[in-house]
Amino acid sequence: MKEVKWHGSSRSDVDAFPKNARREAGYQLFQVQIGEEPSDWKPMTSVGPGVREIRIRQASGAYRIIYVATIGDAVHVLHAFQKKTQATAKRDIDLAKARLKQIR
Template sequence: MKPLRFIGSSLDDLKNFPEEARKAVGFELFAVQQGLMPSDFKPMLSVGPGTYEIRIHVMGEWRVIYVAKMQDAVYILHAFHKKTQKTSKHDIALAEQRYKQIMKE
């Protein structure tokens, strides 16, 4: 099972989710760690190859952007509360910046 690696403020951001949403994210990330796909996800090609968004619909809309294509870990790039139908440019840019950061390592 791959370990989770949280980039930037993603762990703190995830800790700010309501408890039910955090539990749902934990369940989905556990599946990802085992090489499975989440139950509700979307490819995020604008962030980078192999990047996906987990979609949580509990007490609002919550999103976790991650990349699992590396052999060593599942990288959590960004976790946020989605307030509009379209993902904001700020959220995409932040995830993209963090994606570039892990590619340099």
């Protein structure tokens, strides 16, 4: 099973999600740790190769976790946030890019 490595404020950002979204985030990250696919994800090529976004939809809103699992034997969580608009905000993409650059 791969270790989860949290970058920047990503751990505290997930901890700030509402309880149900936090529980779902933990389950989806566990799926990635054991080599399975999350139930709802998309590639985030705008951040970098191999980067993916876990999509969590709850009554309280939409939540996202941007991660990469292709560097070493770990799941690197680059960024986590509540999505407010249809498109991912440029600042969220830029933050994930900057954190990816630090580990490559």
